[in-house]
Amino acid sequence: MEYNFCGNSGLQLPKISLGLWHNFGDTDRFDEATRMICTAFDNGITHFDLANNYGPPPGSAEINFGKIFAAQLKAHRDEILVASKAGYRMWNGPYGDGSSRKNLMASLDQSLRRTGLDYFDIFYSHRYDGVTPVEETMQALIDMVRQGKALYVGISNYPREKARQACQYLENQNVRCLLYQGKYNLFERSPEQETFPLNREKGVGYIAFSPLAQGLLTNRYLHGIPAGSRVRKGSGFLLEEHLTPAVLEKVRRLNELAEKRSQSLAEMSLAWVLNNPNVTSVIVGTSSVPQLRDNLKALENTHFTPAELQQINEILSP
């Protein structure tokens, strides 16, 4: 595994991190979840990305991670980064959702209890909720650090100007924003204009989620919708209606290019994200150990020729 320094900080992240949004809940196979986490760590993936609401049901990914961690990885606590987040609906009533101090503080304590950890390495505000003043949310993050419950803090899904305000507020209180977590993949390139310039200016790392567009940018849907796939499970945001003929045609052409590079499409899609110098790490989600091993192979070739990059742009142009 190769590691990148996270923005201007002294913390290194593995180029590939593992996310537990899907495939680690109570409706998934605990034995496969255990194997994926252990295989990840054995291959140098030292960073696991959680949130309060991951499951289903919400909270179960943290509970399952906690069980696996206690049984397999506890002795390696200082070799591992665990991240969690709060900001989306988690419990009933006005305090179980959004980015208020009340929600974030309660949610952090719940997440620590579910995982059985003493602290999170990284804790994020999961979103700007459109109402809560950024100062209130950032002060809550600062206080988590002061309380020793989080070593570093980050933000996710913040619009550009709110992200700027957040970074500035943190900086003024001597708690830097470590990381911005946002969606970046071959189909979603808005961070190139929206987020990367601020990251560079402020020395904040960028960690890309859904680098495979939830499985679209792999060979998963090239020959129909397989049983057990994210679309078939129907518990998430990737829907059958997203698999339009136009999208599948682009995927097929990208797959041909990947074959010419002697890579799977998943490998090439991850390599393309990692080829961007603004990206500190990609968070992959996997439903099996073979998928994880395939994704790790992306690191063997993250170089693209100008002709390949041009071909990719042509395939993706509307």
Ligand SMILES: NC(=O)c1ccc[n+]([C@@H]2O[C@H](COP(=O)([O-])OP(=O)(O)OC[C@H]3O[C@@H](n4cnc5c(N)ncnc54)[C@H](OP(=O)(O)O)[C@@H]3O)[C@@H](O)[C@H]2O)c1
């Ligand atoms: N901050 C946020 O708001 C936010 C939002 C979304 C995600 N995230 C984080 O980012 C992580 C990754 O997101 P994601 O799960 O959407 O990532 P993704 O890597 O884009 O998609 C993961 C899915 O792609 C398929 N896949 C993965 N590797 C494959 C391979 N080698 N070959 C074929 N198919 C493959 C699997 O689908 P099947 O299940 O069908 O096998 C897997 O579940 C999450 O777990 C979470 O930690 C954060």
